[in-house]
Amino acid sequence: MPRTTIRIWTVLSALLITGIVLTQIYWMRNEYELQERQFLHRVTRALHKVASHVAQPTNDVTVDAQVITLSPDQYLVNLNVPFNSQKLDFHLGNELELHQVRARFDYGLYDTRVRQIVYQNLPEQTLETLSANGFVKPIQSPYYFVVHFPSQFHYLTQQMDFQILLSVIVLLLTAFFIYFFYGLFKQKSRTEEQREFMSNMTHELQTPIASIKLAADILLSPKITEQPERMRKYVRMVQEETMRLQQQVETVLTVARSEDSNGIKLHPICIDMHELLFHLADRHGDYLHLQLNAQHSIIQADRMHLVNVIGNLVDNAVKYTPKNPIIQLMTYNESDQLVVVVQDNGIGIAPEHQSHIFDAYYRAPGANAHSVKGFGLGLSYVQKIIKAHHWKLTLNSAVGQGTSFCIRIPQHTAHTQKELRVRSEE
Template sequence: MSRSLIRILVVLSVIAIVGILTVQAIWLRRAYALGERQFRQTAFVALQEVSDEVARLNRIRQSRSAVTQLSADYFVVRTDAPIDPILLEHYLQNAFRRHRLLTDFEYGIYNCESERMVYGAYVSSQKASSGQLAKRISRRRTLPKIQGYTYYFEIRFPGQAGVVAGQLDGWIASSVAVGLVVLLFGYTLWVVLRQRRLAEIQRDFINNITHELQTPVSTLRIAAGVLQQPDIGQQPDRLHQYARIVNEESRRLQQQVQNILQLARRQRTGFAQERTQLDLNGMMTSLANHYSPPLQLALQAEPAPLLADQYALETLLANLIDNARKYCEGTPCVVLSTRTEGNRLIWSVTDNGIGIARTHHKAIFRQFYRVPTGNVHDVKGFGLGLYYVQQVARAHGWRIRLESQPGQGSSFVFSSPLGKRPQVTGATGVVVDGVN
């Protein structure tokens, strides 16, 4: 399956998932709104019946609707006459039971002549069904004064949202089922893409290792064939030359195998196991002198203490230096620099190489990844160097930033906390003792 087809399938899958979730959310919202409307209508009818019963009790004829809704769960009911709280509570419970409006409610009776609450109580649906007394509400509670109403009571349903949600059990269950299906589909898609990426990594690794190992093996076979000639002993110069080739190619082959084994071992044991106080300036100076011509130094931090695994740090710098020298069309110029910014140590490896396009800045740190160059393999390698660099930086908690453009070289900039101030350092840059 081609990569473009996979992208199309992923995009269509994402659109389908978003569409399903959107439709489900819209229907769930509409169902909740419908449930709220039905609850309000049921409460309105039940309260109107209570008002009619109170009017018949007081032999009053109401000429208009007695129920006024002030909010989604708050109603005011006009009585136009005093009413006994116990009798009102009885009427309310009977009306709500008839209309299957089984939820908690609180009510208060208000007298506009005295402008105070006469009685108030909170009624639980469980207590109402068992006949227990309601919980009294303080008379100090302030109720709104309704113009034109002399006697009335207010009622509020604090559990309205729970009642409406309880009526949507089927909708909620279907939404949860759809959500689980979407999650499983997304996880399956992630696994498929991950497996494809692993397959690509495996393929790239096999291609790279086949190409990199084929060259020394072929050279060794040719050299072995020459050394097996009967008259090779009579040509000492030629014998010495091919013996040198065998030695160099065997060392190269051993180094390549050693790099892979070392990376595998570090992945198991960690990239920052044995941390010690290092003098980064001394380590960079020592590395610079190992190359010919020597590397340039811009060591502005004085001193440059760093807490790190010595082997991992040396390998990190060596990988960056080797890449800088390999990926250069002219005379390589590599600059190692250090400086301080506040309590952080900023250090970098800068070169004048071919540079890296911005589209590859994140990908180059992936395992076995190499910037595509078609079928040309001018530079040897497995694509493990920058992956090792990122793993070491991540294990130490360092920040890494790549600054590069095609044709303008590359700069790998690291930011790490300052270590302890070194007092005595060895030849390799390891700090023997240090204090703040």
């Protein structure tokens, strides 16, 4: 499927999902507001009935009850005549039940002696406090009571059980489709990365194979025996290209093994890091500088994998330093650790790509030029080997200012260091 079509489908799917979610939110909000209005209407009618039942008018005074909504869960009933507070509990429960309001409620009476609203089951709450919060306007008549529904929100949402169930189903379906599309695009991206990997691997393997074939054809020539220096040159070429080919194959196999349940199997031995770095430097030019300041350089590691790790970091440094490369290999000791630093003055890595460069097959944009071809597995391999040894790898990079990889390797005590040095010399 063309990328343009995929992008169009992605945008349309995102708009559709957004529309479904927004519609659901709008519908649920309207439904709750409707339930709230119905609750207000029923409570108001019920409280008017309660006022007419408990009022005790004198001298044929007409009962004028006023129901004031203090908040969605709190109502004040103001009467212009005294009322029978002992009947209030019965009539409140009865009328609210008749008007299909089954939410739990508390009520309070205004006490003229202390000028407070005294709740039956709640702490006292003064009229001044209510007024200060903007809930109540000054009440002229002392004959009023307040009804409070503490679980009003929970009660209203219970009335919407069916709508909430439908909303949950819709949201689950939406989440499923989001996950489905995410998996689809991730799989497509993975497929493209693997396709690119196969292309890069073919190119990378063809180079040493072509060199070996060329050297082998020359070595088969009868006249080569008359030129021993030239013969040694091509023998070294075969050895170097064979080692390079072996390292590339080992990199691929190591990444594949790391995804297996058995993981990577290491064969650690005592290694002098400085000696290893000296041998590595012989394979490079004057652009590689050594600053070996560590007093203790003996470690335990898998030699083959360690050589590949340092080699990968140095090769990457050379690849991504297109002009006048200056590669520095540094060592020093810090807190019972051997610290190995590979630093270059190359193009650097943008911050948004630094968290992805250790992913298998990942290649930062702009890294696909022919001069920097590779598997896209080098740094992934490095990270896996570092973790397998229980070491620590850190990255410091900025665009245009180069890159620095720092490997921190835990070391043994000085006494054990001496033993390791003797064993490595043996």
